[in-house]
Amino acid sequence: MTTSATLSTSPATDGAPTIDLGPAVALSCRECGHRVDLGPFYACTECFGPLEVAYQFASSGEELRAAIEAGPDNIWRWAPLLPVPPGIASTPNINPGNTKLIRADNLARELGMKTLWVKDDSGNPTHSFKDRVVAVALAAARELGFSVLACPSTGNLANAVAAAAARAGIRSVVLVPSNLEQQKILTTAAYGGTLVAVDGNYDDINRLAGQIAAEQEDWAFVNVNVRPYYAEGSKTLGYEVAEQLGWRLPKQVVIPIASGAQLVKIDKGFTELVELGLVDASPYKVFGAQATGCSPVAAAFKAGEDVVRPVRPDTIAKSLAIGNPADGPYVLDVVRRTGGAVEDVSDDDVIDAIKLLARTEGIFAETAGGVTVATLRKLLATGALDPDEETVIFNTGDGLKTLDAIASSVGPTATIKPTLAAFEQAGLV
Ligand SMILES: Cc1ncc(COP(=O)(O)O)c(C=O)c1O
Numbered sequence: 001m002t003t004s005a006t007l008s009t010s011p012a013t014d015g016a017p018t019i020d021l022g023p024a025v026a027l028s029c030r031e032c033g034h035r036v037d038l039g040p041f042y043a044c045t046e047c048f049g050p051l052e053v054a055y056q057f058a059s060s061g062e063e064l065r066a067a068i069e070a071g072p073d074n075i076w077r078w079a080p081l082l083p084v085p086p087g088i089a090s091t092p093n094i095n096p097g098n099t100k101l102i103r104a105d106n107l108a109r110e111l112g113m114k115t116l117w118v119k120d121d122s123g124n125p126t127h128s129f130k131d132r133v134v135a136v137a138l139a140a141a142r143e144l145g146f147s148v149l150a151c152p153s154t155g156n157l158a159n160a161v162a163a164a165a166a167r168a169g170i171r172s173v174v175l176v177p178s179n180l181e182q183q184k185i186l187t188t189a190a191y192g193g194t195l196v197a198v199d200g201n202y203d204d205i206n207r208l209a210g211q212i213a214a215e216q217e218d219w220a221f222v223n224v225n226v227r228p229y230y231a232e233g234s235k236t237l238g239y240e241v242a243e244q245l246g247w248r249l250p251k252q253v254v255i256p257i258a259s260g261a262q263l264v265k266i267d268k269g270f271t272e273l274v275e276l277g278l279v280d281a282s283p284y285k286v287f288g289a290q291a292t293g294c295s296p297v298a299a300a301f302k303a304g305e306d307v308v309r310p311v312r313p314d315t316i317a318k319s320l321a322i323g324n325p326a327d328g329p330y331v332l333d334v335v336r337r338t339g340g341a342v343e344d345v346s347d348d349d350v351i352d353a354i355k356l357l358a359r360t361e362g363i364f365a366e367t368a369g370g371v372t373v374a375t376l377r378k379l380l381a382t383g384a385l386d387p388d389e390e391t392v393i394f395n396t397g398d399g400l401k402t403l404d405a406i407a408s409s410v411g412p413t414a415t416i417k418p419t420l421a422a423f424e425q426a427g428l429v
Pocket of ligand 1: 262
């Protein structure tokens with residue numbers, strides 16, 4: 001296929017090519033606003049800025065709310081607000097979304113907070129929020145005529161792409177750092193597809209993926225050449241939180257950052273809900289969370305700079321280990337506009353936080369969730385986050401994927417012989 005013209009899998013009756021991506025009407029440059037037709041494009045031809053999806057929504061207010069509430073019990077209830085064809089819910093896909101919003105009173109008490117919620121996206125089919133972005137990217141990739149689903153990944157995206165492609169019956173090719181957590185490598189391999197372990201960090205692999213994408217015109221790299229569509233999947237996290245709170249926005253949110261796309265899109269989701277009259281406008285603060293070993297956005301925020309300087313990652317939070325985050329500057333815009341902050345936490349704090357969330361709420365987070373909870377604690381300590389305002393934190397992945405991170409700091413209370421005497425002698429009663 002070619003990237004110089006829009007393509008279609010559904011020709012119009014007059015022979016003209018069509019792309020049906022629902023309410024999406026164009027791609028627009030996030031830097032200069034230049035608009036181009038919908039297609040497999042991700043960089044502005046005028047200024048090389050990143051492109052994002054522009055919409056013309058068909059309805060708003062009560063009518064839209066009723067349509068959403070009558071929709072499927074997964075992210076396709078939000079199809080009227082996503083770049084996906086109207087019939088998307090009936091195509092073979094793994095149907096992520098509608099994960100639990102859990103009221104975390106025990107953790108709130110421990111941290112001295114009033115109202116705290118955990119949006120637990122580990123409940124998705126491959127146990128991270130990446131199933132959302134991949135579902136939207138897959139829908140767009142099919143509509144644009146691609147035949148292979150591919151990605152460079154820090155792990156969770158690899159799981160999501162391999163699983164979604166398997167269900168859709170198409171080939172997948174995923175590139176991951178060879179030093180990734182074994183759980184993520186093995187689970188990805190189980191879905192079949194081509195899994196390539198690369199001796200390099202994510203930023204090396206991302207570069208390689210860009211080169212392959214330029215050569216292989218049938219391959220949709222979900223976070224490279226169909227990135228504008230892919231990123232929109234994260235809006236559904238914001239939508240769901242608002243619906244689950246009874247169609248209103250929380251006052252504070254804490255979100256982990258790798259590329260930063262998720263944070264930026266949750267904010268876009270909130271903004272759209274207000275514009276569409278689905279929630280009342282009310283001020284909210286967006287906070288970003290990074291591991292100190294890969295914290296270029298936190299560093300820029302603290303230095304008061306607009307430029308995010310790339311770093312070489314060194315942290316146990318491998319899913320967040322992107323040293324050159326594509327959306328870094330946009331994260332800074334959102335955080336500063338809303339009065340939030342970006343904070344970073346040590347690997348030891350991440351491990352403590354994983355255990356704290358598990359012990360208080362029975363939620364076992366992967367390292368990214370540990371980064372988020374540890375950051376929440378630090379933001380409370382610095383006074384940046386108000387303990388009396390309703391707060392939602394995002395657990396974006398499952399702890400079973402990063403067991404090594406806590407392997408040396410948890411274990412059995414006791415190991416005994418199978419006798420009552422041994423049980424009693426061990427002081428367990
Ligand atoms: C579990 C988890 N949480 C959060 C993120 C951050 O996502 P983003 O790259 O959109 O900032 C990632 C990225 O891979 C992830 O795997």
